[in-house]
Amino acid sequence: MDPIKDKTPPLYQFFSEKEAERKKALLPSEEKISSLATFFKIFGDVTRLRILFHLLESKLSVGDLAALTGMTDSAISHQLKQLKSINLVYCRRHGRTQFYSLADQHVADILKIGLEHVSE
Amino acid sequence: MDPIKDKTPPLYQFFSEKEAERKKALLPSEEKISSLATFFKIFGDVTRLRILFHLLESKLSVGDLAALTGMTDSAISHQLKQLKSINLVYCRRHGRTQFYSLADQHVADILKIGLEHVSE
DNA sequence: ATTACACTTGAACAATTGTTCAAGTATTGG
């Protein structure tokens, strides 16, 4: 019917189609790979890294994080929103102030392994 | 001299200037934070993640990685170049074929912790 | 030598990203 759909299957140089299917089946699902990419992307920004390192030590307000990092409140708030969206931080309100904390025990592990790698 | 430089020091809401300096001193250096961001950014892309997961299992040629992931040779080659630039993979030539391998023992650790996080 | 194969490269492009700005909400103090 549609000649465009009749394209030849991918040709592997060093293994069979069957072996290729086995390799593909070993990968995490598309959904997990996509979530993983989102997760790691979050760590790939210096402002967010600074926020995370600061929160490793103490709960902090948006304003104090801004002052510590030399950014505007708005910039920090935008970034905290992202960190919250994938559950790396959470916040609790005290009066007018939002105190942000780390939400995940994996954060410290990830940062540590990353630091080890770049320190070689 | 320059009135613009006479701006008020940052005001911290919940701690002193001195405590702020202590907190800032605890952070990794600017250079390390910047390298860390570069390092994590690499993991923040689905194509590169698929490449890394495949290389976790076996050495592979550019063409086979392309066929396995459904991308063009060119796209894969560009991504491998990035992975090589921060020493996550290396390659060895056999005739006309470049075989790519994982170069770093941290890769498996990072991917594992990431998967644990997104699987919760 | 010539051709094919396996890969790399640089430029172009759309898509995504981080920051700023101005305006908004929520809470508190007077």
Added chain:
DNA sequence: CCAATACTTGAACAATTGTTCAAGTGTAAT
């Protein structure tokens, strides 16, 4: 209630990113 504080939001912008395309390299087979 009104103003001040602390933060959030959405739109706009420049900067960066991933992919494609066309042209390039290097190696091997004939």
